[in-house]
Amino acid sequence: MTKSELIERIARKQSHLALKDVELGVKTLLEMMSSALASGDRIEIRGFGSFTLHYRPPRVGRNPKTGAPVALASKHVPHFKPGKELRERANSSASSKSR
Amino acid sequence: MAALTKAEMAEALFNELGLNKREAKELVDMFFEQIRQALEKGEPVKLSGFGNFDLRDKGERPGRNPKTGEEIPISARRVVTFRPGQKLKLRVEGYAGTGQ
Numbered sequence: 001m002t003k004s005e006l007i008e009r010i011a012r013k014q015s016h017l018a019l020k021d022v023e024l025g026v027k028t029l030l031e032m033m034s035s036a037l038a039s040g041d042r043i044e045i046r047g048f049g050s051f052t053l054h055y056r057p058p059r060v061g062r063n064p065k066t067g068a069p070v071a072l073a074s075k076h077v078p079h080f081k082p083g084k085e086l087r088e089r090a091n092s093s094a095s096s097k098s099r
Numbered sequence: 100m101a102a103l104t105k106a107e108m109a110e111a112l113f114n115e116l117g118l119n120k121r122e123a124k125e126l127v128d129m130f131f132e133q134i135r136q137a138l139e140k141g142e143p144v145k146l147s148g149f150g151n152f153d154l155r156d157k158g159e160r161p162g163r164n165p166k167t168g169e170e171i172p173i174s175a176r177r178v179v180t181f182r183p184g185q186k187l188k189l190r191v192e193g194y195a196g197t198g199q
Contacts, residue, residue, distance in 0.1 A: 001134075002145050003148075006137075014125060021116065025116060028112060028116065029108055029127065029130055032107075033103065034187050036103040037190070037191050040196050041102060043102065049179075053196065055196070075191075076192065077183065078188070078191050080150075085135070091177045091178070094176060
């Protein structure tokens with residue numbers, strides 16, 4: 001499912017909202033989530049999961065072409081931990097081999 | 100570290116989009132519910148600019164009850180993984196933070 005399919009599916013269920021309102025809503029939500037993480041905040045959605053930042057210490061990498069060592073600064077990377085309901089529901093599809 | 104919740108997300112839709120409070124709450128609920136439904140059906144979810152929710156099938160593996168030390172197999176299962184998109188990774192990389 002892509003972002004535009006997500007927008008269409010929500011619009012179909014929320015028929016009182018115009019497609020463009022749903023589109024703007026979804027984009028606003030994703031922007032809020034990205035900006036929360038970019039400023040170091042967590043996201044906690046019960047039944048869905050939580051997004052946090054994981055710290056990566058500085059390290060010496062290599063230029064893949066020349067093999068020369070490159071100093072890489074520390075950074076944070078986004079991490080998602082699925083919540084209980086999402087874990088259970090995603091796993092329920094495993095036996096049906098619907099993929 | 101503050102946390103963004105559904106209540107704040109609905110509040111933003113109310114303030115910024117002019118949806119009424121009920122519509123805003125329903126849209127937030129529906130947003131997460133549709134992602135769950137897709138994953139439940141075995142469909143990966145690709146939200147460009149944010150990231151992808153993928154499904155991975157894991158085989159059975161040996162595990163242990165951490166309390167008793169007793170060996171018990173961990174059953175085969177399908178799990179959700181999140182791969183942040185390039186745009187989100189770059190924005191988060193810039194966060195200087197306090198480490199850990």
